[in-house]
Amino acid sequence: MKNTNMNKNTLKIGEQLVTRSIQFSGYSSILFVLMILFFLLYEGIPTIFEIPLKEIFSTRWYPIENYYGILPLILGSLVVTLGASLVAVPFGILTAVYIAEIAPKWVKEIMKPLVELLAGLPSVVLGFLGILIVSPFLRDKLHLPTGLTALTGSILLGGIAIPTIVSIAEDALNNVPNSYRLGALALGLTRWQTIWGVTVPAAKSGILMAVMLGVGRTIGETMTVMMVTGNAPLLPGSLNALFMPIRTMTATIASEMGEVASGSPHYHILFFIAVVLFLFTLLVNLIASNIGSKRIKRVEKMLS
Amino acid sequence: MGKILINKATFLLLICLLTACHAGRNGRQTEDLVDKNLYIENKGSDTMVNLALYWAEKYQSIHPEIRISITGGGSGTGISSLINNTVDLANASREITDQELKEANKNGVQPVETIVARDAIAIIVNPENPIEQLTLKQVSDIYSGKINNWSELGGDNRPIVRLSRETNSGTHVYFLEKVVRLGNKNDHTIFSASTLLLPSSEGIIAEVQDNPNAIGYDGLGYITPEVKVLSIAEKEGKEYVYPTLNSVNQNQYAISRNLFIYSTGTPKPHVQEYLNWLLSPDGQEIVKSLGFIPIQ
Numbered sequence: 001m002k003n004t005n006m007n008k009n010t011l012k013i014g015e016q017l018v019t020r021s022i023q024f025s026g027y028s029s030i031l032f033v034l035m036i037l038f039f040l041l042y043e044g045i046p047t048i049f050e051i052p053l054k055e056i057f058s059t060r061w062y063p064i065e066n067y068y069g070i071l072p073l074i075l076g077s078l079v080v081t082l083g084a085s086l087v088a089v090p091f092g093i094l095t096a097v098y099i100a101e102i103a104p105k106w107v108k109e110i111m112k113p114l115v116e117l118l119a120g121l122p123s124v125v126l127g128f129l130g131i132l133i134v135s136p137f138l139r140d141k142l143h144l145p146t147g148l149t150a151l152t153g154s155i156l157l158g159g160i161a162i163p164t165i166v167s168i169a170e171d172a173l174n175n176v177p178n179s180y181r182l183g184a185l186a187l188g189l190t191r192w193q194t195i196w197g198v199t200v201p202a203a204k205s206g207i208l209m210a211v212m213l214g215v216g217r218t219i220g221e222t223m224t225v226m227m228v229t230g231n232a233p234l235l236p237g238s239l240n241a242l243f244m245p246i247r248t249m250t251a252t253i254a255s256e257m258g259e260v261a262s263g264s265p266h267y268h269i270l271f272f273i274a275v276v277l278f279l280f281t282l283l284v285n286l287i288a289s290n291i292g293s294k295r296i297k298r299v300e301k302m303l304s
Numbered sequence: 305m306g307k308i309l310i311n312k313a314t315f316l317l318l319i320c321l322l323t324a325c326h327a328g329r330n331g332r333q334t335e336d337l338v339d340k341n342l343y344i345e346n347k348g349s350d351t352m353v354n355l356a357l358y359w360a361e362k363y364q365s366i367h368p369e370i371r372i373s374i375t376g377g378g379s380g381t382g383i384s385s386l387i388n389n390t391v392d393l394a395n396a397s398r399e400i401t402d403q404e405l406k407e408a409n410k411n412g413v414q415p416v417e418t419i420v421a422r423d424a425i426a427i428i429v430n431p432e433n434p435i436e437q438l439t440l441k442q443v444s445d446i447y448s449g450k451i452n453n454w455s456e457l458g459g460d461n462r463p464i465v466r467l468s469r470e471t472n473s474g475t476h477v478y479f480l481e482k483v484v485r486l487g488n489k490n491d492h493t494i495f496s497a498s499t500l501l502l503p504s505s506e507g508i509i510a511e512v513q514d515n516p517n518a519i520g521y522d523g524l525g526y527i528t529p530e531v532k533v534l535s536i537a538e539k540e541g542k543e544y545v546y547p548t549l550n551s552v553n554q555n556q557y558a559i560s561r562n563l564f565i566y567s568t569g570t571p572k573p574h575v576q577e578y579l580n581w582l583l584s585p586d587g588q589e590i591v592k593s594l595g596f597i598p599i600q
Contacts, residue, residue: 232499
């Protein structure tokens with residue numbers, strides 16, 4: 001009697017321990033994000049008091065001579081992200097449609113792991129590819145003054161975003177109930193009409209989420225961008241900016257943080273840029289998760 | 305009673321930790337020797353920080369009893385610390401000024417100058433580019449954005465792509481002061497915004513090697529044979545000089561400077577020994593490996 005009681009007790013303690021540690025791991029990720037945000041704000045906010053707002057949002061970035069305009073950096077990041085989406089979204093969605101709807105089973109079994117392998121490619125390796133192959137190729141074929149441009153960065157970043165988009169969009173397509181396809185075919189639609197008229201629209205929210213998560217990856221990417229975009233803080237004014245060098249927020253932080261005197265205005269504004277970057281990724285992730293939650297509702301509806 | 309026990313326990317723990325630290329740092333021996341003042345405090349030029357670190361590392365591996373501490377902060381910081389007698393050696397990428405000398409004498413310090421290395425920057429273009437020589441003013445106009453096509457300099461009709469190191473590199477700052485502003489302190493010209501800022505020397509060499517539109521600059525020691533080095537004239541009408549170990553050492557090449565270490569008039573023997581070693585073939589080999597020009 002006593003013995004079983006003790007066993008129960010130890011079981012309880014063990015259970016408690018496991019529950020607590022799982023709980024702690026769950027909370028810790030929230031804690032880390034909050035701590036990082038606090039740290040960024042703590043180091044970045046002083047900028048507002050050190051540099052007039054008008055100067056922060058001016059157009060010249062040359063911090064060693066006190067030019068602190070971050071506008072070219074923000075726009076630079078946006079241009080590269082936009083360019084990367086133009087590359088990655090069509091490619092990613094088409095690849096996902098092919099894998100999910102068209103490819104024979106054995107092709108599917110080879111392609112899916114291969115695409116996921118692409119996601120594991122270190123970005124510095126992509127950067128090397130960019131410097132040695134993509135950039136000279138683009139300069140030659142498009143007759144650009146230099147191949148180190150936003151376009152080069154966009155293409156390579158597209159390569160980084162594609163695996164994310166493919167694998168999430170493909171899951172979304174697979175989640176479309178087979179009865180949809182069979183129904184469409186029974187109505188006399190061709191395979192093509194079934195895909196574009198029924199399957200893809202049914203998986204729309206999942207595909208949108210895939211796109212947003214892919215875009216989120218490209219905004220934060222640093223190494224590749226730093227190696228291939230030339231890092232010239234030019235203010236992108238028109239679509240032409242895609243064919244010119246640009247400087248992104250991530251590349252600026254990465255290349256300048258190492259040498260900056262801690263506590264100086266330059267140091268604080270680098271953290272301020274990090275805050276801006278954080279807000280951008282937060283926004284993208286919020287949109288993505290919103291779309292995602294809508295999707296769950298749809299699935300629930302379908303099941304009921 | 306319990307409290308005392310705990311205190312004893314923490315005390316023991318502390319002792320353990322302290323001795324562990326001690327053993328870990330291989331400390332006892334060095335600590336004793338530090339007491340004998342075998343310590344060299346070295347501060348100054350940011351351009352020379354890496355060089356100084358490599359020197360110190362090598363020297364400490366040969367003479368484990370010596371401890372060398374290296375700090376950057378800039379040439380001015382180093383020299384003023386020397387004047388205030390808080391460092392043994394000050395690194396400087398410029399000569400000491402008269403003002404600083406006066407202050408030093410007032411404090412009873414007699415700074416002694418040693419040239420430990422030279423720094424030269426080569427201007428490079430693609431081998432396809434027909435341009436062979438430029439004046440400093442022309443290079444300045446290119447980088448500040450006044451000249452935008454090679455044809456304005458008698459070359460092909462090609463846009464100029466300007467390459468530079470990132471702003472955190474000492475070479476970038478030196479190039480800004482010496483070339484873009486032509487050494488004029490009141491000049492506030494900065495690099496054209498379209499200047500590509502590349503994170504590494506290798507990146508600059510690779511792009512110049514590959515792109516006939518490009519112009520770049522880099523420490524003479526980093527230049528590879530695949531790019532074309534230009535001859536530079538200090539002013540219009542002066543002789544164009546090609547940078548070589550010789551022309552730099554004879555002070556003929558315009559974009560070069562001496563790197564100095566200032567010591568106090570009567571350095572401690574181990575400091576003097578260190579200075580002598582810097583000028584030895586061993587020390588100068590490190591100068592060469594970091595892209596600076598060794599003293600001949």
